[in-house]
Structure formats: structure tokens, C-alpha cells
Amino acid sequence: MENNNKPKSAVVASLSTIAMAIMIITTIISLRGLPSQAEFGLTSIFYYVFAAIFFLIPFALVCAELASTWTKSGGLFRWVSEAFGPKWGLAAMYLEWQTVVIWFPSVLMFASVALAYTFWPVSFDAWLAGNKIFTVCILLGVYWFSTFNTFRGIKSANKISTLGGLFGTIIPAAILILLGIIYLAMGKEIFLPLDKPFFPDLTNFNTLVLAAGIFLFYGGMEMQAVHVNQMGNPAKQFPKAVFIAVVAILAIFILATLTIGIVIPEKDINLLQTLLIAYNDLWATVGLPWLGNVMALFITFGVIGQVSVIIAGPSTGLLAVGKAGFLPTALQKTNKNGIQTPILYIQAAFVTVLTLVLVVLPSVQSAYQILSQMATITYLIMVLIIYGAFIWLRHTQPNKARGFKIPGGKPFAGIVTIIGFAGALLALVLSFIPPSQITTGSPAVYVGILILGTLIFVAVPFIIYAKKKASWKDAKTDFEPFDWQIEGRQPSQISKQK
Known part of the structure; x- marks a missing residue:
């Protein structure tokens, strides 16, 4: 007898192990956060490995099982x-969207700094990079341009993203590491503090805050896990793909971070400008200082490409929420290209308002830090919800056919969940502590902004749900019902289907 619970997309086998590994790598790798970890010298290696073990690997396995089992539209909203x-x-869906909205200003601040370093001389670059007016103009200009470009359709955004990923991230990362090797071979002065231990001082919470941000470095796995059913044998292929991707990601992050630490003294590290300064110094070492400006242009293009494709990402998930009847009908509309323009306008408005944080904080760097931490906090709350959903679905739907299942049976699945949940919870707590490495103004104001922002962002979806109306549900919606609706039970009840 045929098993009707089998995921529909399980028959598709177009994605190889290497292809999946590359997809994971390109989703996660980003150069903008490297300076924050260069602060730690050799200890950064510990943080990268720790975050991979306690976040990247467990979350990848959990998301793969959820995505391969509940394959209908909606993504994490359905899970x-x-x-x-x-x-x-x-x-959960709102928090992922909110994370991206908060993330946009911080990543675009980095783009504005990179663009500033395309000019001459270096002293002017440094001044321009720290100028709030320049930063705000570039941030809003690039974002609204990317938004209007997205209105033309996903293909238009993907063209910029593909080129940006290659020329703005992958190639610059390889060049940075290669230049670092050449720098060492030439016997130049090494600024990396070799006296720092591999293991951090776990008693000093203030020094761990920037390290907690590594968890957001590894974010986005829930986006790629939805493709697991396109593999011929997910149970064997996906763990291999994760292993390959983790090794490659760790190698790139660690080597690139150490390269920055080798070239830039610890006291001179700036969260936004250090990467560009490192390129300038490295190219000057080989007698080609002008290539530092060219590299800055490439990195700017890479950020624009990354933003371009992500603008429509989580907002598509919110559209699914609307189609399910939980957002006003005005937010369920799309243009002729199938793009959810009303949601994107609201998203752009949020980004514009958050940009004003630049005006009240003491520096561009502190604004960058607080927005990055706020994005980390909202993302980690979403991650904890997903872990909870995974545990509960294992209990309520034990007989549901799973395209991919965490290997090792219940004991190993339990270990994976505990490790991942504990790691995310620890990083969440640390994210509220003001970092000791950079100036963020008054600690009370810093923490107050984070707490207030978290309370507001977490409350919003529950307020929306409480205000929902029956008229929001379109009778002709293409959103498929949940399993518990089909079975006539509550989500909390155990499924009786075999």
C-alpha cells in the first residue's frame, strides 16, 4: 500500500552533495563581520569552532528534517x-523577517564604508567612512534602489546577487587569504597577539559579546534546508554536504580573520573600516596600493548583491502567512511580477526609521554594533522556537514520513537538540551585554535599547494575531491546510495516523 505521507518532492533528485555544500557556503559566507572576531586573535578560532558545533551543525540537521517532512508552502511558518x-x-516567521529588516541597515553601513574606501587619499576615506550623513545617504539610496529593482521580479534581483556573490565575496575572500600568505612569506611585521590563548576567559562576559555575534554569521540555514528533498538520498548526502560546508566555512572564516589580525594591530581594529584598511595595507605590501580601492568597490558590489536577493526572501514568507489568513488582505497583494509590493514598502519604511539610530548613537560603529546585536537577538529567539517545534513534532507526529531524519535515532537527535538549544540560549543571553571592545555610549542606554526593541518586536506578531479578522482569509487561497486541520485535531494532540 502506498504511503500517502511521503513528501511529494522526495522523488526529485537533482541536487548533488557538492551542490548542496556550495549552496550552504555561499549563503553563509560574508566578509563584513571578520573584524569583530579579529579582536580575539587566536581565540577567534575557538569561537568559530564553538559556534559551528553548537549552532551551525545542529540547526542544519534540525531544519533539514523539518523541511523534508513538511514540504508544502510556508517554510518555517508551516513547521x-x-x-x-x-x-x-x-x-517565528515575523521574527525572521524582522531580523532581516534590522540586518539591512547594519550591512548597508558596511557597504557605505566600503564605498568610501574607493576614493583617494586614505585619510579622506577614513573621514568619509565615519561621516553619518554620507552613511545615511548611501544606506537609504542603495536600499530603495534595490527595493525598486526587486519590484521587477526575482530574476532581476538574482542577476545582481549571483555576480555580487562571486566578485564581492568569494574572490575577495580568496585574495585576502592569498595576500596574507604572501605577507608572511615576505617576513613582514606580525601584529597578531600570539600570547592570547586558544580558550577564552569565560569569566569576563563583556569580552564574549562580539563572539556571540558569530551565531548570526552562520544564520540562514533554514533557507537552504528547504532544498533537501531535491537530493537523491538525503539521509546520507545531507550530513556529508553539511560536513563539507562546515570545513570550508571554518577554513575561510578562520584564515581570513587571522589575516586581518596579522596586518592590523588589535588597538586599531574598527568593526566597519578594518577589513578595507587590511586590503589597502596588503596590496601596498606587494607594491599595488591602488588595488585596495578596487577591492573596496568589489566588496561594495558584493553587499549590494547580497541585499538585492534577500530583500524579497523572508517577505515572501510573510506573504504565505497572509495567504493563510493571518495578515490583512492589503498585505496579500502582489504586482504583475508576483512581488509582494505592500510588504516591501513596509519593510523599506522600517529600514528608513532604523537608519535614524545613526543620529542618536555616538558613532557609526556603535550604531552598526547595536543593530547587529538586535538582529542576533531576534534571530536567536526564532531559532529557539524552531527547536521547540522540532521536539514537539517528534512527539506529536512520530509516524510522519520524513525525507531526511537526523541519524543516530532518538538518543542522538536528543543530543543534537540539547546542544543546539543550549548554544542558542547562551548566545541570546550574551547578546544583551555591552561589549568591552568598542564604545557604544551609555551601557544603560545600550541595554535599554536592546530590551525595548526585543519586547516590541516579539509583541508585534501576537498583537497582529489577536486582531485577526475572518475577512482576511481568502476563500480562493492556494495555501494548503495544516496536517492537524486535515486530521481534525489540535496541534498539541498526538496524531493517530500510521
Whole structure:
């Protein structure tokens, strides 16, 4: 007898192990956060490995099982709704969207700094990079341009993203590491503090805050896990793909971070400008200082490409929430290219308002830090919800056919969940502590902004759910019902299907 619970997309086998590994690598790798870890010298190696073990690997396995089992539209909104109902599904989807909205200003601040370093001389670059007016103009200009470009359709955004990923991230990363090797071979002065231990001082929480941000470095796995059913044998191929990707990601992050630490003294590290300064110094070492400006232009293009494709990402998930009847009908509309323009306008408005943080904080660097930490906090809350959904679905739907299942049986799945949940919870707590490495103004104001922002962002989806109306549900919606609706039970009840 045919098993009707088998995921529909399990028959598709077009994705190889290497292809999946490359997809994971290109989703996660970004150069903008490297200076924050260069602060730690050799200790950064520990943080990268720790975050991979306690976040990247467990979350990848959990998301792969969820995505390969609940394959209908909705992504993480469906996963969480199957476990706890649409109220929590809406909360999880909203938090992912909110994370990206907060992330946009911080990553575009980096783009504005990179663009500043395309000019001459270096002293002017440094001044321009720290100028708030220049930063705000570039940030909003690039973002609104990318938004209007997205209105033309996903293909238009993907063209910029593909080229940006290659020329703005992959090639610059390889060049940075290669230049670092040449720098060492030439016997130049090494600024990396070799006296720092591999293991950090775990008693000093203030020094661990920037390290907690590594968890967001590894974010985005829930986006690629949805493709696991396109593999011929997910149970064997996906763990291999994760292993290959983790090794490559660790190698790139560690070697690139150490290269920056070798070239730039610890006291001179700046979260936004250091990467560009490192390129300038490295190219000057080989007698080609002008290539530092060219590299800055490439990195700017890379950030624009990254932003271009992500603008439509989580907002598409919010559209699915709307189609399920949990957002006003005005937010369910799309243009002729199938793009959810009303949601993108609201998203752009959020980004514009958050940009004003630059005005009240003491520096561009402190604004960058607080927005990065806020994005980390909202993302980690979403991650904890997904872990909870995974645990509960294992309990309520044990007989559901899974395209991919965490290997090792229940004991290993339990270990993976505990490790991942504990790691995310620890990073979440640390994210509220003001970092000792940079100036963020008054610690009380810094923490207050984070707490207030978190309370507001977490409350919003529950307020929306409480205000939902029956008229929001389109009778002709193409959003497929949840399993518990089909079975006539509550999400909290155990499924009786075999």
C-alpha cells in the first residue's frame, strides 16, 4: 500500500552533495563581520569552532528534517504552526523577517564604508567612512534602489546577487587569504597577539559579546534546508554536504580573520573600516596600493548583491502567512511580477526609521554594533522556537514520513537538540551585554535599547494575531491546510495516523 505521507518532492533528485555544500557556503559566507572576531586573535578560532558545533551543525540537521517532512508552502511558518498553531508560526516567521529588516541597515553601513574606501587619499576615506550623513545617504539610496529593482521580479534581483556573490565575496575572500600568505612569506611585521590563548576567559562576559555575534554569521540555514528533498538520498548526502560546508566555512572564516589580525594591530581594529584598511595595507605590501580601492568597490558590489536577493526572501514568507489568513488582505497583494509590493514598502519604511539610530548613537560603529546585536537577538529567539517545534513534532507526529531524519535515532537527535538549544540560549543571553571592545555610549542606554526593541518586536506578531479578522482569509487561497486541520485535531494532540 502506498504511503500517502511521503513528501511529494522526495522523488526529485537533482541536487548533488557538492551542490548542496556550495549552496550552504555561499549563503553563509560574508566578509563584513571578520573584524569583530579579529579582536580575539587566536581565540577567534575557538569561537568559530564553538559556534559551528553548537549552532551551525545542529540547526542544519534540525531544519533539514523539518523541511523534508513538511514540504508544502510556508517554510518555517508551516513547521512551527504544525507544532504549536499559527499564532507561534506567525511569531517565528515575523521574527525572521524582522531580523532581516534590522540586518539591512547594519550591512548597508558596511557597504557605505566600503564605498568610501574607493576614493583617494586614505585619510579622506577614513573621514568619509565615519561621516553619518554620507552613511545615511548611501544606506537609504542603495536600499530603495534595490527595493525598486526587486519590484521587477526575482530574476532581476538574482542577476545582481549571483555576480555580487562571486566578485564581492568569494574572490575577495580568496585574495585576502592569498595576500596574507604572501605577507608572511615576505617576513613582514606580525601584529597578531600570539600570547592570547586558544580558550577564552569565560569569566569576563563583556569580552564574549562580539563572539556571540558569530551565531548570526552562520544564520540562514533554514533557507537552504528547504532544498533537501531535491537530493537523491538525503539521509546520507545531507550530513556529508553539511560536513563539507562546515570545513570550508571554518577554513575561510578562520584564515581570513587571522589575516586581518596579522596586518592590523588589535588597538586599531574598527568593526566597519578594518577589513578595507587590511586590503589597502596588503596590496601596498606587494607594491599595488591602488588595488585596495578596487577591492573596496568589489566588496561594495558584493553587499549590494547580497541585499538585492534577500530583500524579497523572508517577505515572501510573510506573504504565505497572509495567504493563510493571518495578515490583512492589503498585505496579500502582489504586482504583475508576483512581488509582494505592500510588504516591501513596509519593510523599506522600517529600514528608513532604523537608519535614524545613526543620529542618536555616538558613532557609526556603535550604531552598526547595536543593530547587529538586535538582529542576533531576534534571530536567536526564532531559532529557539524552531527547536521547540522540532521536539514537539517528534512527539506529536512520530509516524510522519520524513525525507531526511537526523541519524543516530532518538538518543542522538536528543543530543543534537540539547546542544543546539543550549548554544542558542547562551548566545541570546550574551547578546544583551555591552561589549568591552568598542564604545557604544551609555551601557544603560545600550541595554535599554536592546530590551525595548526585543519586547516590541516579539509583541508585534501576537498583537497582529489577536486582531485577526475572518475577512482576511481568502476563500480562493492556494495555501494548503495544516496536517492537524486535515486530521481534525489540535496541534498539541498526538496524531493517530500510521
